[in-house]
Amino acid sequence: MKSHPFYSPSESPTPIEQERMWNSIEDQLPSPEAAPILMHWRSFWIGNVAAVVLIFALVGVYVTTNLLTTGTEQASASEDRMYETLTSATGQLKTITPLLLNTASEQVKPSIESRIQAIEDIDQMIEEMKNDMMINGITPAKEFSLKRLYATKLDFYKEILLDNEGQL
């Protein structure tokens, strides 16, 4: 790639950085031909891993939901931490959702699927809200609505987790 004189060579990603980024990206590539993973939820290994993930995720969800719903007097620094926790918690939850769906009993599968659909709808609303904030600026009302959307999304995750928790 032809480099503009503004960029110094040290600003390009190193091969190690490129590899590290690619590894993260590769994990999340869409796989159209992905076959359903057949795993028995009673398997000792899966059961233990899922239980640990569920405990961590539930703690994260509860802490973050509480932070989101306890008023606006939070200091800027704690809000930054809150968003970091939120992003990290929802990222983890999104990663384990397919596993939860696979391991869920037939009775709870439809309810989990409808909650996943609801989360996708909320994600779309969050995206639209963020775009609006980017274009038209941030107002306290918009910030509040965005927080409510995040909180609702977390509620849905919590319900998915609780549905599965009963089976483990």
Next chain:
Amino acid sequence: MASRSEETALIDNALSGQQPAFKQLYELHVEGLFRFLNQFASNREQTEEWTQRAFIKAFQKLASFKKEARFKTWLFTIGMNEMRTDMRKNIHFENIEETPEAHGTQEFSNEEWMTARSLIRKLPNDKKMVFLLYEVEGYSHREIGELLDIKEATSRVILNRTKAELRQGLQV
């Protein structure tokens, strides 16, 4: 650098599930996106985070990419959105109503670019973004208007003001 048709073929292959095509698209664009986003990050870890999130989103939504657009432009838009989402103080562009100057200021020489680096890094994010997109990444004012959702004239005015500011800084 791949031609437009080669890139379109890569996108088609990726859409049909050929995993190596994703890596080729990544290798074509990772350096450019990383270097650009790095101008706004406080450390390289942050740049890595924005870059990988931009690629993940772009690849997951590849089916919605309109092939008449440039993939790089689309990827940069996603990358900038990821970056702006994380910024507590969002980058705000005021729509400027004044008429842009008819004649832009003259181009920077290679030597001036070297000297101007530190000045450019200190620019406010809105000015830095327009300046880098136009001067370094080669986008037109119309494209910048679409990328940042601002008027074309606003992009011109911001660029002219930024260049004048930089020239002044270079003379000090």
